[in-house]
Amino acid sequence: MWARIKGCCLHSLTVAWGYCLAIAGALMQAIDTAADALGDPSLRDQISAAIGDAKTVGRILLGISVVTIIARLRSLRKVS
Numbered sequence: 001m002w003a004r005i006k007g008c009c010l011h012s013l014t015v016a017w018g019y020c021l022a023i024a025g026a027l028m029q030a031i032d033t034a035a036d037a038l039g040d041p042s043l044r045d046q047i048s049a050a051i052g053d054a055k056t057v058g059r060i061l062l063g064i065s066v067v068t069i070i071a072r073l074r075s076l077r078k079v080s
Contacts, residue, residue, distance in 0.1 A: 010076060018069035025061030028054050 009016040031054045035043040044054075051057055 014072040018065045021061050021065035025058045028058030
């Protein structure tokens with residue numbers, strides 16, 4: 001299983017970290033929808049108090065993950 005995960009990440013921990021950031025960003029953007037579906041308006045307020053606007057944080061994490069993955073793929077291409 002680990003070999004398959006390493007293969008998906010091109011044997012790079014940096015690419016794996018970028019994927020983790022992308023997943024976290026997507027989850028952050030979906031929190032508002034999940035709070036509405038659960039019918040708990042206080043959940044959104046609690047999350048906003050802890051981290052700020054969840055959609056903005058999600059977009060920032062997605063942007064960081066894209067830059068991280070592109071930078072690592074660029075350096076992998078130079079080595080090859």
